[in-house]
Structure formats: C-alpha cells, structure tokens
Amino acid sequence: MIPELGHFALILALLLSVAQAVFGLAGAARRREHWMATAGAAVAGQFVFVALAFAALAYAFVQRDFSVLYVAQNSHSQLPLFYRIAAVWGAHEGSLLLWALVLAAWTLAVAAASRSLEAPFRSRVLGILGLISIGFQLFMLTTSNPFTRLMPAAAEGADLNPLLQDFALAVHPPILYAGYVGFSVAFAFACATLLEGRLDAAWARWTRPWTLAAWLFLTVGIALGSWWAYYELGWGGWWFWDPVENASFMPWLAGTALIHSLAVTEKRGLFKSWTLLLAVAAFSLSLLGTFLVRSGVLISVHAFATDPKRGIFILAFLSAVIGGALLLFAWRAPRLKSAAGFEVTSRESFMLANNALLVAALALILLGTLYPLFMDALELGKVTVGPPWFNVVFLLPMLPLLALLGVGMHAAWKRGLLGAWRRRLYAAGALSIAGALVIGAGAYGELRPATTIGFALALWVMISSLLVPITRLRARQPMPAAVVGMVVAHFGIGLATLGITGVQSFKVEKDFALGIGDTASIGGYDFRYGALREVRGPNWRGVEADVVVSRDGREVTILRPQKRAYESGGNAMTEAGIEAGTARDLFAALGDDLGGGRWSFRLQYKPLIRHVWLGAILIALGGAIAAFDRRYRLRVRSEAREAAAVAS
Amino acid sequence: MRIPLRFLVPTLGFAILVGFFVVGLKRDPGVLPSPLIGKPAPEFTLESLGDPAWKLSPADFRGRHWVFNVWATWCVGCRQEHETLLAIAREDRVPIVGLNWRDDRALALRWLGQLGNPYAAVAFDPEGRTAIDWGVYGAPETFLMDARGIVVWKHIGPMTLDAWRRDFVPRLPAPESTP
Amino acid sequence: MRGALAAFLLTVATTGALAVDTGQRFGDPGEQARYERLIRDLRCLVCRSESIADSNALLAQDLRREVEELMRAGRSDEEIRSFMTERYGDFVLMRPPVAPRTWLLWAAPALFLAGGLAVVLVTVRRRAAAARTNPAALDEEPDRP
Numbered sequence: 001m002i003p004e005l006g007h008f009a010l011i012l013a014l015l016l017s018v019a020q021a022v023f024g025l026a027g028a029a030r031r032r033e034h035w036m037a038t039a040g041a042a043v044a045g046q047f048v049f050v051a052l053a054f055a056a057l058a059y060a061f062v063q064r065d066f067s068v069l070y071v072a073q074n075s076h077s078q079l080p081l082f083y084r085i086a087a088v089w090g091a092h093e094g095s096l097l098l099w100a101l102v103l104a105a106w107t108l109a110v111a112a113a114s115r116s117l118e119a120p121f122r123s124r125v126l127g128i129l130g131l132i133s134i135g136f137q138l139f140m141l142t143t144s145n146p147f148t149r150l151m152p153a154a155a156e157g158a159d160l161n162p163l164l165q166d167f168a169l170a171v172h173p174p175i176l177y178a179g180y181v182g183f184s185v186a187f188a189f190a191c192a193t194l195l196e197g198r199l200d201a202a203w204a205r206w207t208r209p210w211t212l213a214a215w216l217f218l219t220v221g222i223a224l225g226s227w228w229a230y231y232e233l234g235w236g237g238w239w240f241w242d243p244v245e246n247a248s249f250m251p252w253l254a255g256t257a258l259i260h261s262l263a264v265t266e267k268r269g270l271f272k273s274w275t276l277l278l279a280v281a282a283f284s285l286s287l288l289g290t291f292l293v294r295s296g297v298l299i300s301v302h303a304f305a306t307d308p309k310r311g312i313f314i315l316a317f318l319s320a321v322i323g324g325a326l327l328l329f330a331w332r333a334p335r336l337k338s339a340a341g342f343e344v345t346s347r348e349s350f351m352l353a354n355n356a357l358l359v360a361a362l363a364l365i366l367l368g369t370l371y372p373l374f375m376d377a378l379e380l381g382k383v384t385v386g387p388p389w390f391n392v393v394f395l396l397p398m399l400p401l402l403a404l405l406g407v408g409m410h411a412a413w414k415r416g417l418l419g420a421w422r423r424r425l426y427a428a429g430a431l432s433i434a435g436a437l438v439i440g441a442g443a444y445g446e447l448r449p450a451t452t453i454g455f456a457l458a459l460w461v462m463i464s465s466l467l468v469p470i471t472r473l474r475a476r477q478p479m480p481a482a483v484v485g486m487v488v489a490h491f492g493i494g495l496a497t498l499g500i501t502g503v504q505s506f507k508v509e510k511d512f513a514l515g516i517g518d519t520a521s522i523g524g525y526d527f528r529y530g531a532l533r534e535v536r537g538p539n540w541r542g543v544e545a546d547v548v549v550s551r552d553g554r555e556v557t558i559l560r561p562q563k564r565a566y567e568s569g570g571n572a573m574t575e576a577g578i579e580a581g582t583a584r585d586l587f588a589a590l591g592d593d594l595g596g597g598r599w600s601f602r603l604q605y606k607p608l609i610r611h612v613w614l615g616a617i618l619i620a621l622g623g624a625i626a627a628f629d630r631r632y633r634l635r636v637r638s639e640a641r642e643a644a645a646v647a648s
Numbered sequence: 649m650r651i652p653l654r655f656l657v658p659t660l661g662f663a664i665l666v667g668f669f670v671v672g673l674k675r676d677p678g679v680l681p682s683p684l685i686g687k688p689a690p691e692f693t694l695e696s697l698g699d700p701a702w703k704l705s706p707a708d709f710r711g712r713h714w715v716f717n718v719w720a721t722w723c724v725g726c727r728q729e730h731e732t733l734l735a736i737a738r739e740d741r742v743p744i745v746g747l748n749w750r751d752d753r754a755l756a757l758r759w760l761g762q763l764g765n766p767y768a769a770v771a772f773d774p775e776g777r778t779a780i781d782w783g784v785y786g787a788p789e790t791f792l793m794d795a796r797g798i799v800v801w802k803h804i805g806p807m808t809l810d811a812w813r814r815d816f817v818p819r820l821p822a823p824e825s826t827p
Numbered sequence: 828m829r830g831a832l833a834a835f836l837l838t839v840a841t842t843g844a845l846a847v848d849t850g851q852r853f854g855d856p857g858e859q860a861r862y863e864r865l866i867r868d869l870r871c872l873v874c875r876s877e878s879i880a881d882s883n884a885l886l887a888q889d890l891r892r893e894v895e896e897l898m899r900a901g902r903s904d905e906e907i908r909s910f911m912t913e914r915y916g917d918f919v920l921m922r923p924p925v926a927p928r929t930w931l932l933w934a935a936p937a938l939f940l941a942g943g944l945a946v947v948l949v950t951v952r953r954r955a956a957a958a959r960t961n962p963a964a965l966d967e968e969p970d971r972p
Contacts, residue, residue, distance in 0.1 A: 235881050242876050270954075277658060284662075297672040300876070311673045319666050326659040330651050341957030349951050356943035363939050370668070371923070371932050377671040380928045382680060384870060386878070386921030389932070396936050397943075414958070591883060680872070683916045750885055776889040783914040785872035785886055 003068050006056025007147040010137060013049035013100070016042045017133040020107075024127025028120040028195075036123040043111045043126055046133060047104040054101045057146050058088050067153030070094060070146045076159035076568050078539040086170035087160040092294060092310075093146035095173060099290075100136045102174070102181045107133070110185055110210070117206060124192035125185075132184055135317040143310050159568030162540070168228035176221030176248060180286040182214020183251060186258065187283035190276045191325055194332040204265035204275060209627045211262060211279075215255040216623030222248050223616035234574030234589040236509060236604045238612065241390035243298040246369045247289030250362050254282040257358040259623075264351050267413060272336040274355065277329060284322040285362075291318055297373055346416035350408025357401040364393050402457040402497060406464035409490060424467055432459035443583075444506050444607070454501030461494030481629035489622025496615025502608030511591065515598045523605025525586060526550050530558070532599070540564045540573075545599065547577060547588045559588040561601075585609050682783055682791075682802040689716070689797050690781040697748050697756055697770035704745070704771045706797055713800075713820055715744045716791040717767070717807070718779060720751045721759045723787040729806035730763055736812055737766035741823060742792075746770035749779045749787055792816055852895050865894050865904060868921050869911060878921055 020042035027035030057070070061084045066072040074087045074094070089098040107129045114122050140146065163169075189207040225245070230238040239245065261275040292298050295311030342348040368385045375383050406428065410421045418425070436455035440447045468487045472479050512520040514529040521527070530546035542564035549556045559577030566573065576589040584607040591600030684690070689706040696702040717733065719726040737744055746767040748756045753772060760767075773779055782791070792801040800819050803811055853859040863880065869890060871882035879887040879894075890911070897907045911919045923929045 235877075237881065240876055273655075291669070295669075295673060296676075297669060308673060315666065315669055315673065322662055323659065323666075326662055330655040330659050334652055334655055339957060341954045341959070341961065343958050344951055344955050348954070349947075352950055353947050356947045357940075360939040360943040364935055367932065367935050370665075371929075373672045374668055375928065376675055377668050382916060382918045383923045383929065384918055384921065385923050385932065386870060388868060388922040393936050397940060680916055680918050683913060750889075776885070777893075780889060780893055780914060783916075785915065 002056050002059050003065070003147040003149065006053045006060075007145065009049045009052040009056065010097075010100075010141060010147075013046050013053065013104070014134065014137040014141060016046040016049065017130050017137055019130075020046060021127050021130030021134055024123045024125075024130055026127075028123040028127065031120065033119070036119050039123050039126050039130070040111055042130070043104075043107050046130075047108045050097075050100050050104040050137075054088070054097055057094060057097060058085055061085060061088055064157070065153075066155070066157050067150055068146075069148045069150040072150050072154040072157045074160050075157040076539065077156060078567055079157075079160055079165070080538050082167075082170065083160055083165050086164070089173050090160050090164050093140065093144045095177075096136060096140050096144055097146055098173060099177055099181060100133065100140065102177045103129070103133055103136065103184065106178075106182055106185055106214075110188075114206070121192055121196060121198075121203075124195055125188045128188040128191050129184060132188075132321065135321065139310075139313055139317065143307070143313055157568075159539075159566065162564070162566045162568075162573045163232065165566075166228065166232055168224055168232070172221060172224040172228060175217055175224060179214050179216075179218025179221050179255075180248075180251060180289065182210065182217055183255060183279075183283040183286050185210040185214065186279040187325070190279035191328060194276060194325075194328045197332055197335065199336060201265050201269040201272060204262050204272075207279065208259070208262045208266060209629075211255065211259055211282075212623045212627035215252070215259055216620040216627070218248070218252050218255060219616055219620040219623065222252060223613050223620070226616075227613050230609075231576055231578055234576050235602060236576070236587050236589070236606065238503075238609065241365075241368075241387050243300045243369050244289070244293050246365050247285075247292050250365055250369075251282050251285040251289065253358050253362040253365070254278055254285055257355040257362075258282050260351050260354055264348055268340055268342070268348065269338050270340055270342075270348060271352070272338065273329075273333040276333060276336075278355075280322070280325045280329060284318075284325070287314075287318050287321060291315060292369075298369070342414050343416040345411060345418065347408065347411040347413050349416065350404055350411050353404055354401060354408065357397040357404075361394060361397040361401075364397070365390070368393065399453070399457065402461055402493075405490065405493070406460045409464055409468065409486070424471070425464065428463040428467060429460060431463055432456045435459045446506070448505065451501060451505040454497065454505070458494045458497035458501060461497065462491050465491040465494060482626045485622045485624070485626025485629070487622070488625060489619045492615045492618025492620075492622060494615070495611050495618060499608045499611030499613075499615060503606050503612070506605075506607045507609075508605040509602065510604075511600055511602050513594055513598050513600050515596070520601070520603055522603055523584070523607075524551060525556065525605060527559075527586075527588060527601070527603050529599070529601065535562060537564065539568070540566045542572075543590070545577075545588075545590055545601075547601070547603075549579065549586055549588075557586065559586065561588045561590045563590045580610055582610060583607065680785075680804070682799070684783055684791075684799045685802060687799055689791075689793050689799055690778070692771065692773075692778040692781065694747075694771040694773055694778060697746070697753060697760075697772045700772075704769055706793070708769075709743065709745065709793070710795070710797050712795050713742050714793050715742055715816070716747060716782075716793065717744055718747045718749050718782070718784050718787050718789045720749045720787050721755045722751070723749075725806040726788045727763075729788055729808070730766070732807045732809055732812070733766040734764050735809065736807075741817075742820060743768035747778065747782075747784075748772050749784065750774065750776045792819055794819075795821075853898075858898065861904070862895060862898060865898075865907060866891055868908075869894070870919050870921050872915060872919065 020039050023035040023042065024039035026032070027039055057068075059065075060068045060071050061075055062081065064071070064075065064077055064084070066075070070091070070093050074090045075084055079087065087094070089095045107126065110129065111122075111126055114125070186207050189203055189210070193203040222245075225248070226238045229240070230236060258275065258278040258281075261271050261278050264271050265275045291311070291314045293300070295314055296308070297311065368390055371385050372383055375381060407418075407425060410425070411418065433452075433456050436452045436459060437447065439455050440452050465487050468483065469479060472483075506523075508522045510520070510522055512518075512527075514520060516529055516531065519526050519528040526549070528548045528550070530548050532543055532545050535542050535544045542562050544560050544562045547559040547561065549559060557579040559579060561577035562575040564573045564575060574589050576587055578588075579586040584605060587602075587604035587606060589602045591602055593599055691706060693703055693705045696704055715736075733744060744767050746769070748770050751772075751774065753774070756770075756772075760770075771778070782789075786804070788806055790803040790807050791799055794800050801815055803815060852862055866880040867878045869879045871877045871879045871884055871887040871890075873884040873886050874882045877887075879890045881887075893910070894907060897910060902910070908920065912924075917924055923932055925933055
C-alpha cells in the first residue's frame with residue numbers, strides 16, 4: 001500500500017511541477033499576478049509530495065518490503081537499519097528520487113528567500129526550476145520507477161553492495177547532489193536574466209550566495225568521495241580520474257570560475273556574458289555527469305546499471321535543457337556589452353586569467369574523459385585515457401593558476417596598484433621557496449625540481465592568504481565575512497596542494513608476502529605481521545590481521561586490516577588498517593592467502609595525505625563563511641523594504 | 649536579429665557533442681574487439697587435460713574450421729554456457745577445442761565428468777601464458793578459426809545459442825549434405 | 828570455529844588460487860623502477876579502472892609476470908608495450924598511443940592554454956585601453972562594497 005501511495009505522490013509531484021513551470025513562465029510573460037502566485041504555491045506542494053514519495057520508499061526499505069523490486073535488489077534482511085535507509089539512494093532509481101527531493105528542497109529555499117525580488121523575475125526562476133523537476137520526475141515515472149512491485153515477492157533481498165555499506169557512502173551522495181542540484185539555481189537565475197533581456201548586473205548579486213552554497217556542498221561531496229575511496233577500496237588511491245569522478249570535478253571547476261566571475265560582474269558589471277555562460281555550463285556539466293553515469297556510454301566503476309532507453313531519455317532531456325539555454329544565450333547575450341575598463345594588473349585581470357585557466361583545465365578534462373567515446377563513435381578503435389595523461393595535463397593550467405593566485409588576491413579593483421604589497425609578496429615568495437627546500441631536504445631527504453615547485457606554490461598560496469588578515473588587523477581594518485571566507489578558502493587550496501605534492505612525491509606502496517612474525521620496512525617504518533584472528537560483523541564474517549608498526553624500535557601503532565565475506569555472497573572485501581597522522585598516514589591491507597600461513601600485504605606510507613581533505617574542508621568552510629556575509633542579508637532586507645515602499 | 653558567430657559557438661559545440669552521444673549510445677564500450685581477428689591463431693604446444701603425454705597445438709586442427717573455448721572450473725559464466733556448448737557439440741558441425749585456464753587438472757576432469765564433455769580435446773594451461781597470447785582477459789571466451797588457421801571471430805562472455813547462430817554459423821562452411 | 832575459518836580461507840584463497848608473490852622483483856633499483864613504471868602504465872582489463880600494478884585480479888598477476896619475464900629477456904619498453912597491444916589492443920595502455928588519431932588529445936593542452944592566453948590578452952588590452960581613454964570613469968563608477 002505504502003509503495004503505491006509513494007508512486008501516486010510522485011505523479012502528483014509531477015503535475016505540480018508542470019503547474020510550477022507553466023504558471024511560472026507564462027505568468028511572468030503575461031504579467032499575471034495570480035499565475036505567478038500559483039507557481040509559488042506549486043513549489044511548496046511539489047516539495048511535500050516528493051518528500052512523501054521519498055518517505056514511502058524509505059519506509060519500504062526499513063520494513064524490508066521485498067515485494068518492491070528496488071528494495072529487493074538493494075537490501076537484505078540482515079542489513080543494519082542505518083544502511084537500509086542509505087540503500088534508498090544506493091542504486092539508479094532511488095538516487096533519482098534523491099535528486100528530485102534535493103531539487104524540490106532547493107526550489108523551496110529559493111522561493112522562500114527571494115520574496116523581495118521582482119515578481120516576474122522570481123517567477124521565471126521558479127518556472128525554469130519547474131522544467132528541470134519535470135524532467136527528473138518524468139524520467140522516473142517512465143523508465144526508472146522505484147516503486148515497481150516484484151510479484152511474487154522475493155524471499156530475500158540481493159543486499160546492498162558491500163562497498164556501499166559504509167558511513168561515508170551514506171552521506172556522500174546527498175551532499176554531492178546538494179552541490180550538483182544547487183547549480184540549477186544559478187542556471188535558473190541566468191536563464192531568467194537572459195529571458196528578460198536584463199542589461200543590469202543585479203542578478204549577479206542575487207545569484208552569488210546560492211552559487212556559493214551549491215559550490216561548497218559539491219566541494220565537500222567530492223572530498224568525501226575521495227576520502228571514502230582511500231580507506232574503503234583497499235589500495236590507497238584517492239583520485240583515479242575515473243569518468244564519474246571527472247563528471248563531478250568538471251562542474252566544480254566551472255562553479256569555481258563562476259563564483260569568481262560573479263564577483264566581477266557584481267562589482268563592476270563586467271564579464272556579464274561569461275558569467276551567464278558559466279552559470280549555464282556548471283549545471284549543464286552536472287546534467288552531463290548524470291548522463292555519463294546512467295547511460296552506459298562510458299565504462300566506470302561508479303556507473304549504474306544501464307539501459308539504452310534511459311540513456312536516450314536523459315540525452316533528450318539534456319539536449320532540451322542545455323540546448324535551449326545555449327540558444328537563449330546566443331540570442332540575448334550579444335546585447336550585454338559594457339564599456340568599463342581596468343588596468344593590466346588590476347584584480348579584474350587576475351580574475352580573467354583565473355577563469356581562463358580553470359576553463360582550460362575543465363576543457364582538457366572533458367576532452368580526456370570523452371575521447372574514448374569520440375574514437376569509438378568514429379570507428380577509430382578503442383583507446384583509454386588514464387591517470388598518466390590526466391595527471392600531467394591537469395598540472396599545466398594549475399601551476400600558473402597557483403602562482404597568479406598569490407598575487408591576484410591582493411590586487412586592487414580597476415587600477416591594480418600593488419603598492420606596499422609588492423614588498424610583502426617578494427618576501428612571501430622568498431619564504432615559500434626557502435620553505436619548500438627545507439621541507440624537501442629536511443623532512444624527506446630529497447630535492448626534486450617538480451616537488452620543490454609544488455611545495456613552493458603551496459606555501460606561496462598559504463602565506464599569501466595569511467597576509468590578508470595580518471595586514472588588515474595591523475592596520476585595524478575591518479574584515480567582512482566575504483574576505484575571511486576568501487582567505488580561508490584560498491589557504492585551503494594551498495594546504496591541499498601541499499598534501500598532493502607530498503603524497504605524490506614521497507609515497508611508498510609495496511606488496512609483501514609475510515608469514516607470522518615477518519617484518520617489512522617502508523618509509524622508515526617497520527611493519528611486523530603479528531597475528532591473524534577471526535572476526536564477525538552483523539552481516540559478515542572475516543579475518544583480521546595485527547600489523548605492528550614501529551619506528552626506530554619504538555612501537556607507533558597496531559594496524560588491523562580485515563578481509564570480509566558478506567552473508568549475501570559476492571567477492572571478499574578488504575578493509576584497510578589505517579593510522580592517520582598530520583605528517584603521514586600508515587596503511588596496511590590484506591591481499592591474498594598465499595598458503596602455508598603466509599599472506600600478501602599491501603603496505604603504504606603516505607606523507608601529508610590528510611592535508612588534501614583538510615584543505616578541501618577549508619575550501620568549503622571559506623565558501624560557507626562568504627555566503628553568509630551580512631551584505632547579502634542586508635541587501636535582501638533593504639530590497640524588501642524598497643519593494644514594500646513601492647507597493648504602498 | 650543577427651547573432652555574432654562567437655555566441656553560437658557553445659551551441660554548435662554542444663550539438664556536435666550530442667551527435668557523438670547519439671552514436672555512442674548505440675555502441676557498447678565494454679566490448680573489446682580482438683586485435684587477433686584476421687591474423688593466424690597464436691601458436692601453442694600444451695598438454696592435453698586428460699593425457700599429459702598427448703600434446704596439442706593449433707596445427708592439429710588445420711584444414712577445417714574449429715572453435716576454441718576458454719574455460720575454468722572457477723568461472724561462473726563457464727558453468728552457465730556449458731549446456732549451450734553441449735548442444736553445439738551435438739550438432740557436430742565443427743570441433744570444439746577447450747583451453748582450461750589457470751585451473752586444477754583434477755578439478756577440471758571431475759567437472760567434465762559430472763557435467764558432460766563437449767570438447768574434442770582440451771588443452772591445459774595452468775600458468776595462463778597461452779591465454780595471454782590469445783588476448784584472453786575474462787573467461788569464458790570463444791574463438792572461431794577457419795581452415796587456414798586464421799582467427800575469424802571472437803565471442804566474449806557466456807556462449808548462447810543466439811550468438812552461435814548469429815555470429816558463428818554464418819562463418820562456417822555449408823554443411824556437407826548426407827545422401 | 829576452526830572449520831569455519833578454514834572454509835573461509837579456502838574460499839578466499841581460490842579467488843587468488845595460484846597467487847604470485849608481488850612486490851620487489853628486481854634487485855637493481857633502476858630495473859625495479861622501470862618495472863613499476865611499466866606495470867602502472869598497463870590497464871587491468873578485468874578491473875578496468877586499475878592498472879595491473881594495483882589490481883589483484885588473476886589476469887593482472889599473470890601480466891605482471893609477463894612484464895617481468897620480458898624485461899629479463901632484454902626487451903625494451905616499446906617492445907613490451909607492443910607485446911601487450913598485439914594481444915589486447917590499444918585499450919590496454921593507460922596512456923593513449925601517440926598516433927594520428929590521437930593528435931588532438933596530445934595537442935590539446937598546448938592548444939587550449941594558448942587559446943585561453945589569447946582571450947585574456949585580447950580582453951585585457953581592450954579594457955586597459957578603455958581605462959586609459961577614460962580614466963575619470965574609473966573613479967566615477969559607484970563602488971559597491
């Protein structure tokens with residue numbers, strides 16, 4: 001009964017989405033107050049029904065209702081409650097429902113927070129968000145219904161993929177979707193702006209906090225995915241340039257360019273076309289990611305089960321939404337010219353360079369990800385583009401970007417007088433190079449050109465970021481949230497660069513065959529295989545090894561890697577034993593039983609790897625701080641007052 | 649309304665991308681065509697599974713079409729296709745030669761004893777070197793060779809009667825008519 | 828208890844039945860580094876996202892052994908890569924081949940960066956000219972916080 005109610009709720013949600021889209025767009029075009037108000041009401045209704053549908057599916061999982069096909073495919077009677085709920089978004093159909101829910105939530109938030117905006121503009125934004133909602137809900141109802149019944153009901157479910165039975169993977173999709181879907185708000189704002197033919201830059205100010213919020217969620221989502229891969233997959237990798245990873249990274253790059261471009265447009269009315277195009281691009285890349293993951297055109301470990309019908313639907317939807325937006329852009333954007341100027345070393349210049357480099361990086365990743373598809377479609381054979389290519393190619397735009405970042409942060413608008421900053425930056429530069437040499441030679445006993453450059457750039461960005469609060473505080477200047485956010489986020493980038501340089505340069509990964517009592521040494525640490533024991537979990541059995549790690553004779557920690565077999569069958573899963581540290585991670589994973597009491601172990605020494613994720617958290621934190629800058633809230637309040645004054 | 653060309657670039661670029669996706673949807677990126685097709689069957693000299701004294705090599709089958717099926721007792725797909733192989737063997741149009749890949753001799757013989765033996769002969773490849781020469785990456789895989797010993801077709805995954813009739817039978821010589 | 832452990836280990840063991848000892852294969856650090864580089868550049872066709880260095884699949888173990896033996900037989904990097912592509916196609920290389928059909932892939936970084944640089948230069952020049960011809964405007968514009 002409940003699943004049928006859920007299905008019905010989804011249908012109602014679709015009807016309300018249609019109402020939202022039609023009344024929203026037509027109401028704005030015809031200037032009909034009632035229609036525009038209806039659109040607003042439809043938003044609330046849509047959210048309620050999508051939430052009900054989601055709740056119904058969650059209920060089916062919690063109750064172990066194996067008469068629902070999706071539940072039977074992704075759950076198990078022994079699956080713990082926490083994972084039964086997380087399993088709702090563990091596969092294709094349920095994750096679409098999550099998409100729809102997150103979209104409905106963002107739309108509701110926009111509707112609630114934008115009452116002070118001009119009614120036709122707001123109405124158009126809601127209308128466009130309605131069109132996107134229609135797409136996802138229709139997709140579910142026609143090709144991917146999570147409520148389909150299984151008759152006769154399965155006696156037992158096929159279980160949630162053991163790889164997904166983990167905390168991080170319970171939070172990774174919702175946060176990631178909050179990011180992906182959040183870019184639809186910027187997209188809707190951009191399209192509304194283009195539809196209205198607005199020539200001013202007010203929309204940039206309205207869009208900025210929403211974009212920052214979506215971007216910071218995406219940052220956290222990607223970082224979570226990387227961290228999860230590291231500790232769950234058992235071989236210590238944290239980024240693979242897998243097509244689905246790239247599909248999340250590209251919107252992030254576009255989003256980063258977007259938040260910077262919005263700053264320029266808001267401040268000086270410049271780069272309007274570029275900003276609009278970036279807003280369209282960020283969400284388009286999110287949709288593209290959805291297509292790549294669910295259509296089967298690319299091979300990926302992340303890919304959902306594929307079906308050509310689904311691929312065709314998403315492609316059609318994608319073409320309509322993105323194609324429509326790009327045509328709208330081509331039609332309206334040419335009018336958006338600005339005559340304003342800025343000097344060569346002004347902040348505007350640096351922002352422009354920043355965006356050009358980010359877009360170049362994005363384009364390169366897109367090319368590398370899709371190249372196998374291009375080759376295959378042209379019947380030129382099957383090639384793959386793997387990490388060796390991506391690692392080198394991504395570095396090329398990033399190195400100048402990091403270098404320019406340190407200077408651009410301090411450049412003034414319009415005139416670009418560096419003034420006192422020139423001295424400070426020279427000092428920062430010298431300190432960075434010295435620091436890089438010290439770290440390389442001192443901590444790791446090796447000086448390599450690439451590594452030194454990496455460390456130097458990381459330190460450069462960090463020191464340059466810290467110079468902002470230092471100089472402001474000494475001059476007793478105020479520091480608005482926007483500035484604090486920028487400092488924190490940029491510092492985070494430097495920290496992440498430090499981590500990436502450290503781990504890529506000095507990591508050690510080796511396999512050893514060890515019997516009990518044997519010791520292996522890497523990275524200055526000794527790993528001794530101490531014991532093996534049986535262990536049990538709620539729905540799995542396995543073995544656990546003791547690996548005693550010591551340095552210079554003193555015990556540092558005991559790692560406990562496991563190898564598990566789940567009740568529901570399937571391959572054995574490796575749980576790595578990891579000791580986290582600010583200077584390094586120590587990592588041990590069980591390989592295969594070699595017989596005669598010997599096991600193969602993969603041991604890893606990973607210097608500075610925690611800073612990659614710590615840096616990412618700081619980046620997201622910076623975004624959050626900036627998003628809550630008083631001026632956005634003040635602006636909204638003052639605009640509300642103005643609107644009220646005009647109305648009376 | 650004149651639109652400057654550069655504003656249409658994103659739209660055009662996107663249209664081209666969609667074109668590629670449409671073509672891409674029709675193709676299966678997982679299927680890897682074998683670089684061996686059109687080339688002579690890779691050489692090997694391996695012991696027969698049943699009798700180590702009897703050595704097998706592709707030359708033994710020159711002069712007629714033959715099928716080469718890579719299998720192992722630990723391979724789930726091989727278990728699935730076994731019935732189909734037995735059916736094809738019963739048709740008796742072409743000999744099926746097996747390659748037992750990275751397996752245990754005793755286990756393999758017992759498996760054939762229990763489930764039936766569709767093979768005219770089985771080559772034993774415990775170390776997997778011959779499999780590598782044939783570009784095998786996941787059992788089961790089935791090859792078709794013509795009378796000159798050229799690899800004509802490769803099927804990846806469990807064999808089905810559908811695939812047999814669609815891909816293999818048209819490439820076989822016409823059956824000799826029995827008067 | 829012991830029986831269960833044995834059964835479990837047997838199950839686990841048969842998936843990597845004739846597991847080969849991985850790790851240090853060459854005494855000479857130069858050769859070992861070359862070996863590690865080669866196996867990192869070859870894709871495991873069973874677990875498609877991993878190189879044969881990372882994958883535990885049977886095929887990955889066998890291919891690692893092949894690389895080691897080919898190296899000991901004195902083959903060059905090129906010859907080893909050809910050995911693999913003759914049997915598995917270009918797909919087995921992590922790094923796409925440098926061939927006419929992949930020219931765009933290899934030229935792209937230079938092309939895209941040059942394109943970006945061109946856009947930046949043109950724009951900055953135009954805007955700097957605008958600033959020069961109308962310096963007063965820079966001060967007149969309302970300065971938003």
